Amino acid sequence: MINIKIDSRKVTKGDTFVAIRGFNVDGHSFINKAIENGATRVVVDRDVDCSIEVLKVKDTKQWLTNYISKNYADEVNEMDIYGVTGTNGKTSTAYFTYQMFNLLGKKAAYIGTIGFYLPDGTRTELPNSTPDILDTYELLLTAKEMGAQSVVMELSSHGLAEKRVKGIKFKGGAFTNLTHDHLDFHKTMKRYLNAKMLFLKQLEGPIVINVDDPYSKYWIQKYDKCITLGKCADDYTILNYERIHAGTRLRFKASGIKYELEINLIGLFNVYNFLTSLAIVHLAGYPLDDILKIAKDVYPPPGRCDVYKVGDAEVVIDYAHTPDAMEKILDVFSSDVKGRLICLFGCPGERDRTKRPVMGHMATTRCDYVFVTTDNPAKENVDVIIGDILSGIKADNYEVELDRRKAVSKALKSLEKGDVLLLLGKGHENYQIVGTEKIHYDDTEEVKNYINNMKNANK
Numbered sequence: 001m002i003n004i005k006i007d008s009r010k011v012t013k014g015d016t017f018v019a020i021r022g023f024n025v026d027g028h029s030f031i032n033k034a035i036e037n038g039a040t041r042v043v044v045d046r047d048v049d050c051s052i053e054v055l056k057v058k059d060t061k062q063w064l065t066n067y068i069s070k071n072y073a074d075e076v077n078e079m080d081i082y083g084v085t086g087t088n089g090k091t092s093t094a095y096f097t098y099q100m101f102n103l104l105g106k107k108a109a110y111i112g113t114i115g116f117y118l119p120d121g122t123r124t125e126l127p128n129s130t131p132d133i134l135d136t137y138e139l140l141l142t143a144k145e146m147g148a149q150s151v152v153m154e155l156s157s158h159g160l161a162e163k164r165v166k167g168i169k170f171k172g173g174a175f176t177n178l179t180h181d182h183l184d185f186h187k188t189m190k191r192y193l194n195a196k197m198l199f200l201k202q203l204e205g206p207i208v209i210n211v212d213d214p215y216s217k218y219w220i221q222k223y224d225k226c227i228t229l230g231k232c233a234d235d236y237t238i239l240n241y242e243r244i245h246a247g248t249r250l251r252f253k254a255s256g257i258k259y260e261l262e263i264n265l266i267g268l269f270n271v272y273n274f275l276t277s278l279a280i281v282h283l284a285g286y287p288l289d290d291i292l293k294i295a296k297d298v299y300p301p302p303g304r305c306d307v308y309k310v311g312d313a314e315v316v317i318d319y320a321h322t323p324d325a326m327e328k329i330l331d332v333f334s335s336d337v338k339g340r341l342i343c344l345f346g347c348p349g350e351r352d353r354t355k356r357p358v359m360g361h362m363a364t365t366r367c368d369y370v371f372v373t374t375d376n377p378a379k380e381n382v383d384v385i386i387g388d389i390l391s392g393i394k395a396d397n398y399e400v401e402l403d404r405r406k407a408v409s410k411a412l413k414s415l416e417k418g419d420v421l422l423l424l425g426k427g428h429e430n431y432q433i434v435g436t437e438k439i440h441y442d443d444t445e446e447v448k449n450y451i452n453n454m455k456n457a458n459k
Helices: 025-036 060-076 090-103 132-146 157-161 189-202 218-221 268-283 290-296 324-332 354-365 383-388 403-411 441-455
Strands: 017-018 040-042 053-056 080-085 108-112 115-117 150-154 172-175 207-210 226-230 236-245 247-254 255-262 304-312 313-317 341-345 369-372 398-400 420-422 430-434 438-440
Touching: 017 025, 017 060, 025 040, 040 060, 060 132, 060 324, 080 090, 080 189, 080 268, 080 430, 090 108, 090 150, 090 268, 108 132, 157 189, 172 189, 172 268, 189 218, 207 218, 207 268, 226 268, 236 268, 236 383, 236 441, 247 268, 255 290, 255 304, 268 290, 268 324, 304 420, 304 441, 313 324, 313 441, 324 341, 324 420, 341 403, 354 369, 354 383, 369 383, 369 403, 403 441
Parallel strands: 017 040, 040 053, 080 150, 080 172, 108 150, 172 207, 207 226, 226 236, 313 420, 341 369, 341 420, 369 398
Antiparallel strands: 108 115, 236 247, 247 255, 304 313, 430 438
């Protein structure tokens, strides 16, 4: 693999250690540790006194980006690489595409929010949707070594802006939508959009565009290989959809032909995600009829609209952590709830504060009752986070419980016949970040434990 490291703990004999200045730590402080672990060269951006070869450069992060892309891009680009970008739907769309390729016999890997998946389904957790460039290239090389012919990647705005995928040539991909998020980093929606559209500079094939999203016009104006998808689209047109049991019956049109199928997914947002994946795979050369045959074997990623029966009620676990994502899942379950619609959510610390009151207002306006709690507060004052959420609430149908485990327990115990409880924001995550500590916590685990306890109590 690549004999360069940016984490001194991962250094082995003969490696080059690149000292990068991060937000919280400076890699230059760990040079001695890297040498102890076997580094034979260090790359720095200031004068240092050490016993091994030193390469001083103007910007170590830029040096790493250029070195990795120059020396390893040709090798990873021997695979067919697809990118999916957008605010919401990246994970599901990329994961569906990964599944479809494998089900159709093309060995594929996936890199994104829920981890790194190899063709055989082996999974490794990742720190970011789009990891740093060193990790990204190492993952791609690992995928290639394990026989992957294609890789489907989530492309975050941060990852694109910070050139974490520099040198990668994308054979195709998709834009799902653009909604309020990450303005702590991008400041304005225009800059957020521009960061997403950096994808086009490395795209060589067609991109599937959700034309029902108002930002789609900017992509269509700038790129001549756009394939349209949506209710108003010319290429892949959503005709109708309806919920059936734990899935959806979908009707769509492509190339003038109407198709109907059943999928194991719930909600319009998942119709968009699934059909986008179908379009990517179709454009990759697979006949629609072949794709439709394997549709029944495509399942949602963990933590995305997972539905559990709890007595005579339903509990839904979903990663929704933006106003748009919250609104979409509220739309799905408010339409046919027989009892009360209950929501539990929080907002992450050290992230976009402007979305917090919006989500507080939306939850209490759309739901019968709301539990406001924590969601990875990190180093931000919890009272500030909750205060931001409450500033958007005008009703009194809520309560605050800072301990998320206790909040989930209260919400589960409150369920009555026909109720639907939405546990939002954590999804697949099995931790809470409090201060600088990562503490084990899992919404799914809490729900499953509660269900098991109910069963044992009824024996």
